[in-house]
Amino acid sequence: MTNNSQSPKKRRGVTIMDVARASGVSYATVSRVLSGYEFVKASTRHRVMEAVEQLGYVANLQARSLAGGRSRIIGLLVPNLDNGYIGTIMRGIDQELERANYDLMLYTTHRQPDNESFYVNAIANGLTEGLLLVTPLVATTYLKVLREHSFPYVLIDQVDGADNSSSVSATNWQGAYEATQHLIELGHRRIAFITGALVIQSAVDRLQGYKAALADSGIPIRDELILEGDYLQRSGYEISKNLLQSAVPLPTAIFASNDLSAFGAMDAARECGLRIPDDISVIGFDDIPQASLVYPKLTTVGQPLEQMGKVAVKMLLEQIEGRNHQPRRVTLATQLVLRDSCGSHQVEGEEHSNTVKRDRRKPIQLN
Amino acid sequence: MTNNSQSPKKRRGVTIMDVARASGVSYATVSRVLSGYEFVKASTRHRVMEAVEQLGYVANLQARSLAGGRSRIIGLLVPNLDNGYIGTIMRGIDQELERANYDLMLYTTHRQPDNESFYVNAIANGLTEGLLLVTPLVATTYLKVLREHSFPYVLIDQVDGADNSSSVSATNWQGAYEATQHLIELGHRRIAFITGALVIQSAVDRLQGYKAALADSGIPIRDELILEGDYLQRSGYEISKNLLQSAVPLPTAIFASNDLSAFGAMDAARECGLRIPDDISVIGFDDIPQASLVYPKLTTVGQPLEQMGKVAVKMLLEQIEGRNHQPRRVTLATQLVLRDSCGSHQVEGEEHSNTVKRDRRKPIQLN
DNA sequence: CTGAAAGCGCTAACAA
DNA sequence: TTGTTAGCGCTTTCAG
Numbered sequence: 010m011t012n013n014s015q016s017p018k019k020r021r022g023v024t025i026m027d028v029a030r031a032s033g034v035s036y037a038t039v040s041r042v043l044s045g046y047e048f049v050k051a052s053t054r055h056r057v058m059e060a061v062e063q064l065g066y067v068a069n070l071q072a073r074s075l076a077g078g079r080s081r082i083i084g085l086l087v088p089n090l091d092n093g094y095i096g097t098i099m100r101g102i103d104q105e106l107e108r109a110n111y112d113l114m115l116y117t118t119h120r121q122p123d124n125e126s127f128y129v130n131a132i133a134n135g136l137t138e139g140l141l142l143v144t145p146l147v148a149t150t151y152l153k154v155l156r157e158h159s160f161p162y163v164l165i166d167q168v169d170g171a172d173n174s175s176s177v178s179a180t181n182w183q184g185a186y187e188a189t190q191h192l193i194e195l196g197h198r199r200i201a202f203i204t205g206a207l208v209i210q211s212a213v214d215r216l217q218g219y220k221a222a223l224a225d226s227g228i229p230i231r232d233e234l235i236l237e238g239d240y241l242q243r244s245g246y247e248i249s250k251n252l253l254q255s256a257v258p259l260p261t262a263i264f265a266s267n268d269l270s271a272f273g274a275m276d277a278a279r280e281c282g283l284r285i286p287d288d289i290s291v292i293g294f295d296d297i298p299q300a301s302l303v304y305p306k307l308t309t310v311g312q313p314l315e316q317m318g319k320v321a322v323k324m325l326l327e328q329i330e331g332r333n334h335q336p337r338r339v340t341l342a343t344q345l346v347l348r349d350s351c352g353s354h355q356v357e358g359e360e361h362s363n364t365v366k367r368d369r370r371k372p373i374q375l376n
Numbered sequence: 377m378t379n380n381s382q383s384p385k386k387r388r389g390v391t392i393m394d395v396a397r398a399s400g401v402s403y404a405t406v407s408r409v410l411s412g413y414e415f416v417k418a419s420t421r422h423r424v425m426e427a428v429e430q431l432g433y434v435a436n437l438q439a440r441s442l443a444g445g446r447s448r449i450i451g452l453l454v455p456n457l458d459n460g461y462i463g464t465i466m467r468g469i470d471q472e473l474e475r476a477n478y479d480l481m482l483y484t485t486h487r488q489p490d491n492e493s494f495y496v497n498a499i500a501n502g503l504t505e506g507l508l509l510v511t512p513l514v515a516t517t518y519l520k521v522l523r524e525h526s527f528p529y530v531l532i533d534q535v536d537g538a539d540n541s542s543s544v545s546a547t548n549w550q551g552a553y554e555a556t557q558h559l560i561e562l563g564h565r566r567i568a569f570i571t572g573a574l575v576i577q578s579a580v581d582r583l584q585g586y587k588a589a590l591a592d593s594g595i596p597i598r599d600e601l602i603l604e605g606d607y608l609q610r611s612g613y614e615i616s617k618n619l620l621q622s623a624v625p626l627p628t629a630i631f632a633s634n635d636l637s638a639f640g641a642m643d644a645a646r647e648c649g650l651r652i653p654d655d656i657s658v659i660g661f662d663d664i665p666q667a668s669l670v671y672p673k674l675t676t677v678g679q680p681l682e683q684m685g686k687v688a689v690k691m692l693l694e695q696i697e698g699r700n701h702q703p704r705r706v707t708l709a710t711q712l713v714l715r716d717s718c719g720s721h722q723v724e725g726e727e728h729s730n731t732v733k734r735d736r737r738k739p740i741q742l743n
Numbered sequence: 744c745t746g747a748a749a750g751c752g753c754t755a756a757c758a759a
Numbered sequence: 760t761t762g763t764t765a766g767c768g769c770t771t772t773c774a775g
Binding site: 022069070071072074075080082089090091092093096099100103107112113114115116117119136158272298299302303304305 | 389436437438439441442447449456457458459460463466467470474479480481482483484486503525639665666669670671672
Binding site: 024025026036037040041043044068069071072073074075076077078 | 751752753754755
C-alpha cells in the first residue's frame with residue numbers, strides 16, 4: 010500500500026523541546042530566554058541562543074498564542090482592494106506594523122457585508138490581537154461585540170457617531186470647505202457637488218463643508234447642483250453626464266466627494282466636449298495615487314491616508330499593550346493639493362470681488 | 377492593590393466545551409460535527425448545531441491548527457505595496473481565496489530583503505498552510521527550505537530557473553515580441569528599450585523578445601538604445617531623460633519593460649517637449665490600473681495579473697489539499713492592449729514595406 | 744455512533 | 760536561577 014495520505018500532513022519543525030535538549034536545559038528555560046525574561050544566567054541564555062541559532066528554531070505562533078502569549082498579529086478588515094485608497098492606507102499600516110514588529114492578517118469583506126459580524130467574531134476569538142477597520146458602511150452592530158469583549162480596535166476614516174470607538178479620520182468638513190472656497194476664489198459660482206453615499210458620515214461632512222463655504226460667500230445653494238453619488242467612478246460618470254447634458258446653465262465646476270468620482274466626472278466632461286479646466290473645473294477628494302496620473306492632473310483635497318494608517322496602528326498598539334484604553338478620536342488635517350484640473354472662471358457682470366478670505370493653511374502646489 | 381494588570385489579558389470566548397455542555401454530548405462529538413464527520417447521528421448533529429448557533433460559537437483557529445487541524449490561512453509574501461501591480465494580483469488572490477474559504481496573511485518584505493528567509497521560516501513553522509510568493513528578487517535560497525519541508529508554495533510572476541517550483545507567470549518573451557512588432561508595424565525603426573532589473577528572469581525574457589522581434593524584421597539591434605532600468609518610475613524617467621537629451625538621432629519609440637517605467641518615460645518625453653504619440657511613441661508592460669488613467673492612455677502589454685493571482689491560489693490549494701504535488705509551471709498569455717500612446721512613424725526613404733506578419737493573437741482596443 | 748484521553752508547542756504559575 | 764506542571768482549545772486515535 011502506497012503512502013500517499015490524502016490529507017495534508019502537518020510537517021513539524023524544530024520545537025522548543027529540541028532547543029532544550031540541544032542546550033541541556035528544561036524547555037521552560039528556553040521559553041524564558043525567548044521571551045526575554047530577565048533572570049536567566051547569562052551563560053545559560055547564551056547556550057540557548059546558540060542552539061536556537063543552530064537549529065534555526067522559530068517559535069510556533071499558534072502554540073504561543075494559545076498558551077496565553079502574544080501572537081503579534083493584527084487584523085485589517087477592508088471592504089475590497091479595488092482602488093488605491095485602501096492600498097495607500099495599507100502602506101501606512103504596514104510601515105508602522107513593521108516598526109512594531111507585528112504581522113498583518115487581511116480580511117476582505119467585499120463578500121457578505123452582513124457577515125462582517127462573523128468575521129469580527131472569528132477574529133476576536135482567534136489569533137488577532139486587535140483590529141483595524143476600514144469599513145465605511147459597517148452595520149455598527151458588531152462594534153458593540155468588540156467593545157463588549159473589550160477587544161482592541163480602531164476605525165479608519167470613519168467615526169462611530171453614537172458610540173465611543175477609537176478612530177482616525179480627516180477634516181472632511183474643512184477639506185470640503187476649503188476646496189469649495191478655492192473654486193469660489195477662482196470665480197466659480199455654479200459649483201456642482203457629487204456626494205458620497207450619505208449613510209457615511211464623512212460623505213455628509215463633506216457635503217456640509219461645501220454648503221457652508223457657499224453660504225459664507227453668499228452663494229445660494231442649489232439643490233439641483235447637489236447630486237447623490239456613492240464614491241464610485243461609475244456613478245461619478247453617470248451623474249456628471251446626466252448633469253452636463255441637462256443643466257442650464259451648466260455648472261462651471263464640479264466638486265466630487267472623492268477622487269474616483271472625480272475621475273468619472275472628468276470622463277463625462279470630456280465626452281460632452283468640455284475641456285478641463287478651460288470649460289469646466291473638477292476637484293476631488295482623497296488624493297489617491299492616481300490623482301496625479303490622470304490628465305489633467307487632478308486638483309484635490311489630500312487626505313493623509315498613509316498617515317492615517319500609521320496613526321491607527323499606533324493607537325491600536327496603545328490599546329493592545331495596555332497603555333491606553335480610553336477611546337480616542339484623532340482627526341488629521343486634509344490639505345488642498347493644487348494641480349491642473351481647476352481654472353479660473355470669469356464671473357459675469359461682476360468685477361473680481363475680493364472674496365471672503367479666512368485664515369487658512371497654505372495649499373500645496375504639486376506636479 | 378489595584379487590579380490593573382499591565383499585560384493585555386486574554387479574553388476567552390465560547391469554546392467547544394461550552395457547546396458540548398449545552399448540547400449534552402462530549403466535546404469530541406462537537407468536534408466531529410464541526411469537522412463534518414459523517415457518522416454522527418442526525419439528531420445529535422442537530423442539537424450540537426443549535427448550541428453552536430445559540431452560543432455564537434466560533435472555532436479558535438490556533439487551537440484547531442495546533443491540534444493538527446487546518447488553519448485555512450495562506451500567506452502572501454510581497455516586496456511592498458507601492459503600486460497597483462501587487463494590488464491587482466492581490467485582488468485575484470483574494471477572490472479565489474474567498475471562494476475556497478481561506479484567509480490571508482500578508483507579509484511585506486520591503487524591509488530586509490535578506491531576512492525574507494526568516495519569514496519563510498516563521499511562516500512554514502507557523503499558522504500558514506501555504507505560501508504565495510511575489511518576490512521577484514528573492515534570493516532563491518529559501519525556496520530550498522520550503523521544498524525540504526515540502527511546504528506548499530507557488531511563485532507568482534517569477535520562475536525558479538534552476539529548481540522546480542510551481543509558478544504562474546506570463547508570456548514575457550512573446551508579449552515583448554508582439555509589442556515590438558507592433559511598433560515596427562507602425563513604422564518605427566529606432567526603438568529604445570528600457571529593461572527591468574536583469575537579475576529578474578522576466579526582465580531578461582522581455583529583453584529577448586524585443587531583440588528577437590527586431591532581428592526578425594531585419595532591424596539592427598543597437599546597444600545604445602537598450603538601457604538597463606529597474607522597473608521603477610524614477611529610473612524610467614531618468615534613463616529616458618538622459619536618452620532623449622543625448623541620443624542622435626532620437627528614437628521614435630520607447631518600449632519600457634513595465635508600465636511604471638513607461639510612466640517615467642512619458643514624463644521625460646514631455647519635459648523634453650516631445651508630444652506623445654506624435655513625436656515619440658511609448659509602450660509599456662503589465663497593464664496596471666493606472667495605465668488607462670495616464671495621459672495619453674498607455675498602450676501596453678497586458679499581463680493577466682488578476683488571473684495570475686487566481687491561478688496561483690488554485691495551484692496552491694491543489695498542493696495543500698493533496699491533490700497534486702508535482703511542481704507545475706503555468707504560463708498565461710499576455711495581450712497587447714492598444715491605447716493612445718503609440719502612433720505611426722513615417723519610415724524615411726522606404727515605402728511602407730509589408731513587414732513580417734506572423735500568426736498572432738488579436739490585440740484588443742481599449743479605452 | 745460516541746466518549747475518553749493523548750497530545751499539538753508554548754506560557755505561566757508554583758516549586759525547588 | 761531553573762525545573763515541573765497545568766493548561767490554552769481543538770483534533771484524533773482508541774475503545775467502547
